[in-house]
Amino acid sequence: MNFAPVIAVGELQPVFAWLYGLLQSIGLEGTLLTVVMYAGLGGTVFGVLCVLALFLVWWERKIAGHIQQRFGPMRNGWHGWYQTLADAVKLLQKEDVLVDTRDRPVFFWAPVIGFVAAFAAYVVMPFGKGLIVADLNIGILYIMAVTTFTVISLLMAGWGSNNKYALLGGMRSAAQVVSYEVPMVVSILTVILYTGSLSMVDIVESQSGLFFNWFIFRIPFGPIAFITYITAATAEANRTPFDIPEAEQELVAGFNVEYSGMKFAMFFLAEFINMFTVSAIAVTLFLGGWQGLSFLPSWLWFLGKTLMVVLLLMLFRWTYPRLRVDQLMEFAWKILVPITFANLIIAGWFKWAGWYW
Amino acid sequence: MTEYLAVLIFIFAGIGIVLFTFLFSRIFRPRNPYREKNINYECAENPIGTSWIQFNNRFYIFALIFVIFDVEVVFLFPWAVAFGQLGLFALVEMVVFILILFFGIFYAWRRGALKWV
Numbered sequence: 134m135n136f137a138p139v140i141a142v143g144e145l146q147p148v149f150a151w152l153y154g155l156l157q158s159i160g161l162e163g164t165l166l167t168v169v170m171y172a173g174l175g176g177t178v179f180g181v182l183c184v185l186a187l188f189l190v191w192w193e194r195k196i197a198g199h200i201q202q203r204f205g206p207m208r209n210g211w212h213g214w215y216q217t218l219a220d221a222v223k224l225l226q227k228e229d230v231l232v233d234t235r236d237r238p239v240f241f242w243a244p245v246i247g248f249v250a251a252f253a254a255y256v257v258m259p260f261g262k263g264l265i266v267a268d269l270n271i272g273i274l275y276i277m278a279v280t281t282f283t284v285i286s287l288l289m290a291g292w293g294s295n296n297k298y299a300l301l302g303g304m305r306s307a308a309q310v311v312s313y314e315v316p317m318v319v320s321i322l323t324v325i326l327y328t329g330s331l332s333m334v335d336i337v338e339s340q341s342g343l344f345f346n347w348f349i350f351r352i353p354f355g356p357i358a359f360i361t362y363i364t365a366a367t368a369e370a371n372r373t374p375f376d377i378p379e380a381e382q383e384l385v386a387g388f389n390v391e392y393s394g395m396k397f398a399m400f401f402l403a404e405f406i407n408m409f410t411v412s413a414i415a416v417t418l419f420l421g422g423w424q425g426l427s428f429l430p431s432w433l434w435f436l437g438k439t440l441m442v443v444l445l446l447m448l449f450r451w452t453y454p455r456l457r458v459d460q461l462m463e464f465a466w467k468i469l470v471p472i473t474f475a476n477l478i479i480a481g482w483f484k485w486a487g488w489y490w
Numbered sequence: 491m492t493e494y495l496a497v498l499i500f501i502f503a504g505i506g507i508v509l510f511t512f513l514f515s516r517i518f519r520p521r522n523p524y525r526e527k528n529i530n531y532e533c534a535e536n537p538i539g540t541s542w543i544q545f546n547n548r549f550y551i552f553a554l555i556f557v558i559f560d561v562e563v564v565f566l567f568p569w570a571v572a573f574g575q576l577g578l579f580a581l582v583e584m585v586v587f588i589l590i591l592f593f594g595i596f597y598a599w600r601r602g603a604l605k606w607v
């Protein structure tokens with residue numbers, strides 16, 4: 134089968150056209166050209182994600198510091214701006230301490246699967262107008278399906294370490310993530326009801342116009358869906374107040390106790406990529422994606438909005454105390470699931486009656 | 491189908507990136523394992539026995555409830571996409587479907603299955 138290459142359109146289209154011409158001029162064509170293009174895009178996305186993760190770790194530490202009336206990292210550069218880079222270099226040099234009683238293949242592949250699950254979601258992420266690797270027609274369903282593999286990675290890490298803390302952390306996180314998966318997906322379905330398409334580009338296009346066309350402003354079901362989504366997404370990303378899996382004070386670090394060096398770094402990277410993913414989905418579904426006033430390029434709007442949602446998640450982390458396990462599970466099944474389903478039915482009723490703009 | 495090639499390439503690129511990083515850090519990292527270092531971390535105590543033991547079956551019950559709702563969500567996706575053409579009948583039908591499932595979760599609630607003891 135011969136795969137024809139797809140070139141992105143939009144603001145960066147000239148750059149892509151130029152690269153495409155360059156690849157053609159060195160004799161690549163057909164499927165091979167497509168593969169090279171996608172591999173290049175994958176490398177680019179990885180680079181962007183690494184820079185973002187480095188920034189987010191630094192940002193989180195600064196926010197944590199300032200909330201607790203201290204400065205956070207200050208030594209390396211202006212306000213410690215390359216502190217995370219130094220940490221990454223340090224992690225690169227760390228010995229890989231391996232537990233003798235571990236389950237070898239499970240222990241080894243857990244960080245790989247965790248990273249791939251976080252990374253593969255970016256195939257359908259609309260970074261800007263036409264700035265998307267591949268516009269799959271099942272977009273949001275694909276993201277949900279792929280990011281769920283994080284659970285498997287956490288379970289594998291917990292089981293493979295043969296450590297009691299790690300096993301408890303892995304089991305708890307599996308229970309938590311699958312419980313919050315249901316309200317998260319149902320909140321997303323509220324949006325799908327109105328767009329009638331699963332493609333990320335279609336979802337963004339359906340919110341075009343000024344900000345009152347964003348889904349969050351479709352009163353009454355829009356704001357409710359956004360709040361339930363953000364709550365469930367915080368739990369999905371394993372962040373406080375839902376960070377039971379890695380509760381430092383009781384489980385030391387949960388599933389990643391026995392990991393060190395680059396294996397630990399991969400879990401850490403995947404965690405921050407996941408945080409950015411859930412924020413980016415929130416922006417795409419509820420806050421108009423890359424839509425914005427035309428004085429700024431679309432990808433800047435997307436980035437700005439997403440960083441604002443990330444800021445919200447960080448403020449959650451540093452202002453709320455952690456929930457107990459029983460509170461956590463009961464909150465998911467007894468409060469969040471009924472609310473989201475009721476909201477879905479109300480949204481369906483409004484859609485059928487035509488009470489929306 | 492061209493777009494789906496991107497998924498495949500991203501998955502393999504992801505695996506490749508991680509494996510490359512592991513190999514790359516091998517150049518820089520020291521390697522000095524000994525028996526005491528490689529014992530499981532348990533706050534400086536020697537661990538007793540393996541951790542691959544039986545654990546509470548409430549995880550199993552939650553997994554079962556999750557599977558029920560996840561299958562329901564699979565039904566809801568095509569319903570939501572096609573809702574614009576389906577009208578009131580589809581809405582009523584889905585309300586009945588959701589109510590039946592909620593009867594199930596209510597039963598589990600009453601029996602104490604949702605309680606995390």
